Structures are given as structure tokens and as C-alpha cells.
Amino acid sequence: MKSMALFSPRQKIVLILISAFYAISTDNPHLMGGYFIFMVALFLTAGVDSRKKRVWLAAVVLTLWGTIFSQSLFYAKMPRTILFSLINKDTPFVGAFTGGLNFYKEGIEYGFIQAMRFGITLTCGLLVCFTTESKDILRAAIRLKLPYSLSFMVSIGLRFIPLIVAETKTVVSAQRMRGFSPMRSGLIKPIKTARTVLLPILVNSIRRSSMLSLSVESRHFGRKQAFYLPREKKENIFINTALFCLGLLIITMGIIKAFYFLYLSSFFYLPELRIIYSLAEKYI
Amino acid sequence: MIKRTSIIFLVLFLCLSTKAFPDAGISDDYLIRFELPFGIGSNQTVLGKGSYVNALFSVESFVHKKEDIKVDIILPEGLKAIAPQEVIADSGEIQAEFTLRTENDIWYRLVQLYVQPDTLEGKYDISYQLTFGGKVYKKTVSCWIASQDYIKESIHLLRFSVPADKEGNPDLKRQENTFVIKEANSRLLNSFNIKKSAHDAELIAVELENTGKFPVTLSLDYVIYDKNTGRPIEWLANLRDEQGFDVPGIYTQIFLKPNQKDVTMLRIASQDISMMQGDYKQKLSIGVFAAEGAFITEERPLRVEELNTTIALSAILSVVISLLGIVGMLVFRSALFGGLTSREYILIGLYAAIAFSLVSIPTTIIYNIFHALLGPFSFLVTGIFSEMIFYLLLISLIVLLPRRGVILCFIFAKFLLGAVILGKITALSIIWYPMRAVMLEAALFISGLYEKDFLPLDVSGHRKKTRIPKSKMLWVAFVFGITDAFLAFISLNITMFFYRLFYAGWYIWAYVLISGFLYTFIVVPMGIHLGQRLKKVAVD
Known part of the structure; x- marks a missing residue:
């Protein structure tokens, strides 16, 4: 049986919130590790396909490594042992500015423990995301008293994301054919190019918003909050x-x-x- | 080194008034001091059999005349003078002749004595005699001799409290064997070399008891060690150097009469504490004053907690602003959203979708890759998506819809899209997004971007349909740059607070300046241009 099949979308949102707050409320590595393993077990038994599992694994591994990396550099507790120096404190300017940048042995373990906090929220988030339709989560959020205007904007966003992604691909392809290569020339150039990429997408969005508003207003939108929420399964x-x-x-x-x-x-x-x-x- | 510091110490000692040494002998014109062992001041102590001790004998003139002086010190049986040879008449007698030429002229000698092992335990008298100008001045001082084992057995360490309160009791309000330092290793304030502490001083109480029949002066040495290297920590060593001692640690003396117990406080002034948080070892060593070696040692772990108020205040501030934002949004819902038309809602929703597609998704993918490759410096690359494209979109949206509530809607919609599609709901994001919305709404208000008079008027009093002047554009860029720098600072601090991460002070500054200020400052004018171009489409 798939573990997440037992959860309703609303329960899944509550699970994410609980996991999010659990991740920051404990310092005990055993409690943190235990919960992380529980989340991993839920994920592995949720019936997620192997491609998504690989995505999850890559995300977790990269997050773990990224945190370990940064904490090994900035570990500021005693005792600490220098494994190697990236920047020696005697290096002109940079050394004086940073006071030396070393890779600390104890920071690896510390970084790993703290990375589990990210691991918990990431695993739980992806678990819910992979096992639930976006519209179901949005309905659950509306049932949890999300303001109607916000849920309307999110619904519009959800509806148009695939279209926007497709449009972006088209515009980027067109730009590439004209020699666009992001990150090629410093900081300003890619942003200027990004502006030209954004312009047609935004222009379309503005036109679309005009048409859509006509459409929704003709259906009496905004005068009375009337929308259909299908009956939810018993929790x-x-x-x-x-x-x-x-x-x-x-x-x-x-x-x-x-x-x-x-x-x-x-x-x-x-x-x-x-x-x-x-x-x-x-x-x- | 030892000799030099001893001489400095000695000279300082001799400069003290007679009140500090009530046992010092005073003739009419001369101050005579005999300290056994040297450094004991007005205290007394038992001497251990078989030990070497230094005694100080000094004479200071109070008269402005030249005087030839002769000194005779007669040692009791059991005490033998070893050095310096120039004053030893025989091992039981010390003699010296010298001339004091003027007022405040001082003659002194450190005499090394040996306590013979076969001496009987008990009280002994040392008599000395000063002869000058036909006058003779005599005095006797007492000392006690006991076996070293007897001394050790009669001294008991009753209590070693870290930290202690001002009365010397264990400080129950605080965790045992823990120092709390504030901003001692502050990531931010250290950049300005500002250090403060949570307390005026860290107090350590040591309670000792002397159950023996002789008075004893004990020396207490408190040292903090690095757990890994076993070496005393640097700042204590430096502290000690300033005091002229060689052993790194806090040092004090305690005098105990027979059958007396007393509490001694060791005080480390907070401004002196310069240590990183973490785990250390602390060691208390107790020995007889002037004798070699400690006979009581106690070693314990020491934990140093850092109370970083910058981080804590940032976390509190962000929670307060977020709550204000959420409450404000609920209370003033109609004022904020009521005026928005369905077209504007849709436009904001579409903008949020674009932001999500072009900012959130690439940032999520790219952040993980660059974070793994560049570690903490990934913000230099990911900032282009998370900051620059985001602000490009946000500012252009504001130019299109210059109204309050727009930023709030846009940011919440983007957050909810992330939550619904990627499951990105964390405690931090719940705090961060409302705060960001509130701060950017405030920035929008300050920048005046939604004010009617933002565009200059022409001579006929009509709004010019021209570009926003450069000065105003720079002002908006500056306001949003500063706001985003503040947000970047708060963001890092709340990450450190909630996820217990460490970042160096210089890194925080670099992040705030580059990802916070610079990226935003660069992109805001571009966003205004983009918004103005889009406005033409919207009008058409």
C-alpha cells in the first residue's frame, strides 16, 4: 500500500508544516536523523516513480553537500581542526579581509547534522509535490482559509505556467538563433538580454490578462465569491x-x-x- | 624572562605603602620588610619539608642622608640559606652591609632557603637585626614547617563552581560549567572590532578548607585548554603576559588559618574574554604558595555559549514584521485588495507564474548545482536569478500597476506557487515571505513610485508622458537596494538562527553588498525601463 494514499491533501499540508517546524525545533542529531529516516521511509513507500526518486536523491545529496561545504568553511566552534586552507590569512588583501578561509574537520559533521534540517523539509515537500495534484493542494489551502483573491491568482498562475514555459522556450530559441548566450559577457549583458527575452512573454501576459479579465467578469467574477469545491474524501x-x-x-x-x-x-x-x-x- | 618579570614585580612590590604590609618592620627612618616566601605579602604560610623557598629582605630609607647599614638574619634550625652567596655568612646566618644614600633608596636581596627534610614540625622564629648610626633595630618573624604530605592531607577542595554568583555560590540561574559570551565572535560586529559580553565578568568560586594546625597560603591556577591540542587558549596566555606571568591562566592566592574554610573568587573580566563558542577543558590547580607542583587538580569540560544578539534580534524582528504583515493583510484586506480589478489580479497572477517559471524553478535547480560547486559563494551566480530577474519583474509590475498591495499579492502568489508545485514550505519561508512583502511595500512607499507626481509635469500642468528622470530612477534603485540589503542581512541571520548555521562576518557583508544591494541597484532602473515599455502595450 502506498504510504501517502492515506493522507488527504489538507493532511499533507499539515504534514509539511509540522516537518518544517520540527526541522528547526530540535538540536538533537538523533531526533533529527530519526525524523529524516521516517520521511525517507515515507518517500520510498509512497509509490513515487524512479525518475522522481532520482530527482529527490540528487536534490538531497546536493543540499547535504552544499551545507557541509559552507559549514566546513565557516565552522565557528571549538575545538576545530584545519584540514586544509583555501585562503591563507597571510595572503595579501583577501587573507586580511577574510582572516583566512580554512576547511575544518568538525564542520563536516556539523554541516551534515544541520543539513538534515534541509533534508527533512526537502523530502517532505517533494513527497507531497510528487504524490499530489497541484490543484488538490490549492483546494486544500482554500479549505484552510487561504484568502480567495490569493487563491484566484495562484489558480491563474498554475493554469498558465506550462504556457509561459513553452513561450519562454520559444523566445529563448529565437534569441539563441540571434546569438544569445547567457553568462557570456559579464553581469550586465545577460540581464539586458534577459530583458529582451522577458519583454515578449510579459507583453503576451498583459494581453492575456485583458482577455481573461473580460472572460471572468462576463461570468460575474468578483461580485460574489462563488466557486465550486468538490467534496473532499473523509480524512x-x-x-x-x-x-x-x-x-x-x-x-x-x-x-x-x-x-x-x-x-x-x-x-x-x-x-x-x-x-x-x-x-x-x-x-x- | 622569569628574572626580568621577577624584578619588575619586585620593584612594584617595593613601591607599595607600609599599609599593605602590616608585618613589615618600621624603625624611625627605615622600612624593613622580610617576606617568607617572597610574594606572600602580609600572609603567612607553612613551609614544606624538603622544599626550596625564596625570601625577600629589603630596607628602604626615609631620610635624606647617607647611611651605612648592617643586617643580620639568624635562621632557625631546619632552614638553610643557599643563595646568593654574597650575603651568606654561614648556612644558618645571613649578613649584609650596604649604604643607603638618599631618601627612598632601597636595598633588597632575594635569598633562597632550603627547608631541611629532617626538621621537626612546628613553629620557628627567624630573627633579624638592623644596625645603623649606632642604633640597633631587632625583630622576629615566625614560620611553620610541616611535611608536604601533612600539608596535602590538611587541604580540601570543597567546591569548584563554574559559574558562580557574586556571593560565591553556584549560579543556579545559569548552566553549570558554561560561560555565556555575547558577540565574542560576532560575525558582524567583529568586522568593527566591537566585543561585548553578556555579563560584566565570569565568576568562578573555589571553596577550600584547611583542617591542619598551621596557617597556609595556597596558590590557585585556573587554565582553559583547547580540547584538541591540549594547549592553553591564546587569549588567556596574552592576558597572563600583560600581568607579567609565564603560566597561561588566571592566578590567585588564598590564605587559610588552621581549621578555616574560605571561598575564593576568580574573576575573568568580560572584555578580556575573547574565545569562540564551543567545548573546552578547564583545569584548576592548587598548590602551596611558592612550592613547586600542585597537589589538587580538577579538570572539567567547559562549554562556551555565544549569545549573538544580532542573530536573535534579527529573528525576533523578522517574526514581528511577518506577523504584522499577515495581520495587516487580514485586517486591511479590503483596503489592500479591494481596489484591484480582476484584470489586475490576473496580471499579478501571470507575473507570479513568470517569476515562478523564470526565477523559482531555475534558482532551485541552479542553486543546488552551484551550491554544491561553489559552496557559500553560489549566491554570486544564483543571485542573478533570485535577485536580478525577480526585481526586474517586480519593478516592471509596479510601474504597470503603481498601487499598494501589488507587491504583497505578487510575493504571496509566488510563494504559494512554490508551495503548491514544489512543496517549498519551510518555517523560514513562512516568516520570510510576509516580511519581504512588508519591507518592499514600505520601500515602494518611500521611493514614491506609486505617487501621482512621480512623473514630472509639463508647462501646461499635464503629466509628461516621458521617461522617469534619471535622478528619480536612481532614488528608487537606491531605496530598493537598501531594502534588499536589509532583507539579505535579515535572511542570513534568520537562517543562522533557525538552521544553526555559521557564516563569517566578511561573508555576511559580501552577501549583503553584492546580492543584497548591488544586484538590486543595477536591475531596478532596467525594471523601470521595462515597465515603461510594457505600459505602452497595456495602454494600447
């Missing part, structure tokens, strides 16, 4: 309960973390909260 009560518990857990973790931060920074201390401080330090 799985167990998933709802699990999401509720998970949400509650994350709110609790967030509150504990906030108290711990205030304690650590000497802003607020209550002897009665020592157990919470200890909990935050050891487990969260």
Missing part, C-alpha cells in the same frame, strides 16, 4: 490523531527550546523550570 482519523499529536509535540518542543534559550542567555530563569532546562539540554 483518516488515525492520521489526524497522529498529526495532532505530532503538532502538539512540536509546539511543546518549541516552548521548551524558547525557555532554554532564555535561560542560557540569562534573560529569564525560574528554579521550577530546571527540569525543562535539563530536558532541553539533554534531549531536545
Whole structure:
């Protein structure tokens, strides 16, 4: 059975939100790693095709590596061991400006742990994106009280993205035939060229907006909020309960973390909260 | 080095008033001081059998006349003078003759003594005599001798509290074995060499007890080590150099009478703390003053937490602005969106779709690749999509629809497209997008781009259908550049706060200036041009 088949689009949005906040509320590598593995398991059992799995894998690996790379360079905790120097601090100008740029051994591990935060949100986001139709997510967002005007704009955007992509390809092909090559000549030239690429696409959009507005207004749009939302399937009560518990857990973790931060920074201390401080330090 | 610092210390010592040394002998015209061991000041201590100690004997003149002086020091059995040879009459007696020529002239000698191992434990008297101008001045000082084992057994470390409060109790308000430093390694403020601390000082309390029958002066040495190298951390070593000591660490003395316990505070002034956050080792060593080696050592881990207020305030500020943005959008919904026509909604939706197709998707793909290749410097390339094309579209849209609420709609629509199509919903984006919308709406208001009088009037009082003047264009570019620089700064800081990432101060500046200000400043005039060209199409 496909794991995500149990989730309704609304539950999927809630899952993304929970994952997003979970990713930032813990510092415990085990909790983070555990949740990441849970997400990966959900992804692998969701019945996503192999091409999408490769896309996900590439995205996760690149994100992990990118974070490890940056954190190995900027790791600012002790102890730290220099593996090699990219810029020596004695190098004229750059060395003095940067104070040296070294690759730190401890930064690799630290970067990996922090990259799991991105891994969680990325995996969850792609999981929902690969297993749900965009329009279903939008309907779920409307059910979650997304302002109607915003949902209308998003619907228009969703409807026209394929058309815009096709138009962009056509314009870029035409530009290429005229010798366009982005990134060829400095910073300004590609932007100037981009402007010429954008112009026909934007002109079409303006014309399209005029026609569309005539069309929607002739259907009484804007006078009364009348739109059809198909009846949603009954949601799985167990998933709802699990999401509720998970949400509650994350709110609790967030509150504990906030108290711990205030304690650590000497802003607020209550002897009665020592157990919470200890909990935050050891487990969260 | 040792000799030089000893001499400096000695001279400073001799410059102190007699009040600092109540045991110093004072004749009418001369101040005589006998310190055993040297450096102990007014304290007293037991001497360990088999140990070497330095004693200081000095005479300072208070009279403006030349005087020949003779000194005799008679040592008790068990104490033997070793050096300098010039003053040793025999091992049990020290004699010296010298001349003090004028007021404040000082004569002093450091005499090395040896405590013989077979000496009986107990109190001993050392008598000394000063003869000058036919007068004789006599005095006796006491010392105690005990075996080193006895001294060790009688001293107990009762408590070593890190951090401690001002009363010397463990500071329960703070985490044990933890220092909290603020901006000690600030990514931003370090660029200006500004360092502050969360507390005036970090206090360490050491409680010791002397259960023996002799008074004892102990030396306490507190050192912080690098966990990896085992070497004392640099700033402490520097601190120590300034004080003229050779051992890197915080040092103090404690005097304990028989059967007394006392708390000593070690204080590290916050302005002196210059260490990076992380894990260290701290070591407390206690030994008898002037004797070699410590007999009590305690080693513990030390954690240094950095309270980076820049990051924390950025996070708080962004959350507040985002909340204001969301609440404002809900409360003033009709004022913001009510005036928009269906054509304008559609146009914003289409612009959001273009932004999503030409900014979000390429940025997502390119960012991952360049982030892997260039690491943190990927913004130099990805900024072209995420910043330049985005602002090109945004500014042209504003020129087309110069109204409040347009930016808000555009940014929210783009965010929702990303959320719906790519599942890009993170805690950061939930904070970031509303804040960005609010800040850019504010920038739009300040730049005056949607004001009616933005285009100059002609002589007949009609709005000129000409291009926006360069000065106004530059003003808009500057306002949006500054706003985006601020947003870039906040963005990096909240990333550091929520994702616990590190970035160097220079990197933040480079990112803010290039990706934040420069890219935006360059592209805003282009966006205005583009918008003006599109306006012709819209009018047609």
C-alpha cells in the first residue's frame, strides 16, 4: 500500500508544516536523523516513480553537500581542526579581509547534522509535490482559509505556467538563433538580454490578462465569491490523531527550546523550570 | 624572562605603602620588610619539608642622608640559606652591609632557603637585626614547617563552581560549567572590532578548607585548554603576559588559618574574554604558595555559549514584521485588495507564474548545482536569478500597476506557487515571505513610485508622458537596494538562527553588498525601463 494514499491533501499540508517546524525545533542529531529516516521511509513507500526518486536523491545529496561545504568553511566552534586552507590569512588583501578561509574537520559533521534540517523539509515537500495534484493542494489551502483573491491568482498562475514555459522556450530559441548566450559577457549583458527575452512573454501576459479579465467578469467574477469545491474524501482519523499529536509535540518542543534559550542567555530563569532546562539540554 | 618579570614585580612590590604590609618592620627612618616566601605579602604560610623557598629582605630609607647599614638574619634550625652567596655568612646566618644614600633608596636581596627534610614540625622564629648610626633595630618573624604530605592531607577542595554568583555560590540561574559570551565572535560586529559580553565578568568560586594546625597560603591556577591540542587558549596566555606571568591562566592566592574554610573568587573580566563558542577543558590547580607542583587538580569540560544578539534580534524582528504583515493583510484586506480589478489580479497572477517559471524553478535547480560547486559563494551566480530577474519583474509590475498591495499579492502568489508545485514550505519561508512583502511595500512607499507626481509635469500642468528622470530612477534603485540589503542581512541571520548555521562576518557583508544591494541597484532602473515599455502595450 502506498504510504501517502492515506493522507488527504489538507493532511499533507499539515504534514509539511509540522516537518518544517520540527526541522528547526530540535538540536538533537538523533531526533533529527530519526525524523529524516521516517520521511525517507515515507518517500520510498509512497509509490513515487524512479525518475522522481532520482530527482529527490540528487536534490538531497546536493543540499547535504552544499551545507557541509559552507559549514566546513565557516565552522565557528571549538575545538576545530584545519584540514586544509583555501585562503591563507597571510595572503595579501583577501587573507586580511577574510582572516583566512580554512576547511575544518568538525564542520563536516556539523554541516551534515544541520543539513538534515534541509533534508527533512526537502523530502517532505517533494513527497507531497510528487504524490499530489497541484490543484488538490490549492483546494486544500482554500479549505484552510487561504484568502480567495490569493487563491484566484495562484489558480491563474498554475493554469498558465506550462504556457509561459513553452513561450519562454520559444523566445529563448529565437534569441539563441540571434546569438544569445547567457553568462557570456559579464553581469550586465545577460540581464539586458534577459530583458529582451522577458519583454515578449510579459507583453503576451498583459494581453492575456485583458482577455481573461473580460472572460471572468462576463461570468460575474468578483461580485460574489462563488466557486465550486468538490467534496473532499473523509480524512483518516488515525492520521489526524497522529498529526495532532505530532503538532502538539512540536509546539511543546518549541516552548521548551524558547525557555532554554532564555535561560542560557540569562534573560529569564525560574528554579521550577530546571527540569525543562535539563530536558532541553539533554534531549531536545 | 622569569628574572626580568621577577624584578619588575619586585620593584612594584617595593613601591607599595607600609599599609599593605602590616608585618613589615618600621624603625624611625627605615622600612624593613622580610617576606617568607617572597610574594606572600602580609600572609603567612607553612613551609614544606624538603622544599626550596625564596625570601625577600629589603630596607628602604626615609631620610635624606647617607647611611651605612648592617643586617643580620639568624635562621632557625631546619632552614638553610643557599643563595646568593654574597650575603651568606654561614648556612644558618645571613649578613649584609650596604649604604643607603638618599631618601627612598632601597636595598633588597632575594635569598633562597632550603627547608631541611629532617626538621621537626612546628613553629620557628627567624630573627633579624638592623644596625645603623649606632642604633640597633631587632625583630622576629615566625614560620611553620610541616611535611608536604601533612600539608596535602590538611587541604580540601570543597567546591569548584563554574559559574558562580557574586556571593560565591553556584549560579543556579545559569548552566553549570558554561560561560555565556555575547558577540565574542560576532560575525558582524567583529568586522568593527566591537566585543561585548553578556555579563560584566565570569565568576568562578573555589571553596577550600584547611583542617591542619598551621596557617597556609595556597596558590590557585585556573587554565582553559583547547580540547584538541591540549594547549592553553591564546587569549588567556596574552592576558597572563600583560600581568607579567609565564603560566597561561588566571592566578590567585588564598590564605587559610588552621581549621578555616574560605571561598575564593576568580574573576575573568568580560572584555578580556575573547574565545569562540564551543567545548573546552578547564583545569584548576592548587598548590602551596611558592612550592613547586600542585597537589589538587580538577579538570572539567567547559562549554562556551555565544549569545549573538544580532542573530536573535534579527529573528525576533523578522517574526514581528511577518506577523504584522499577515495581520495587516487580514485586517486591511479590503483596503489592500479591494481596489484591484480582476484584470489586475490576473496580471499579478501571470507575473507570479513568470517569476515562478523564470526565477523559482531555475534558482532551485541552479542553486543546488552551484551550491554544491561553489559552496557559500553560489549566491554570486544564483543571485542573478533570485535577485536580478525577480526585481526586474517586480519593478516592471509596479510601474504597470503603481498601487499598494501589488507587491504583497505578487510575493504571496509566488510563494504559494512554490508551495503548491514544489512543496517549498519551510518555517523560514513562512516568516520570510510576509516580511519581504512588508519591507518592499514600505520601500515602494518611500521611493514614491506609486505617487501621482512621480512623473514630472509639463508647462501646461499635464503629466509628461516621458521617461522617469534619471535622478528619480536612481532614488528608487537606491531605496530598493537598501531594502534588499536589509532583507539579505535579515535572511542570513534568520537562517543562522533557525538552521544553526555559521557564516563569517566578511561573508555576511559580501552577501549583503553584492546580492543584497548591488544586484538590486543595477536591475531596478532596467525594471523601470521595462515597465515603461510594457505600459505602452497595456495602454494600447
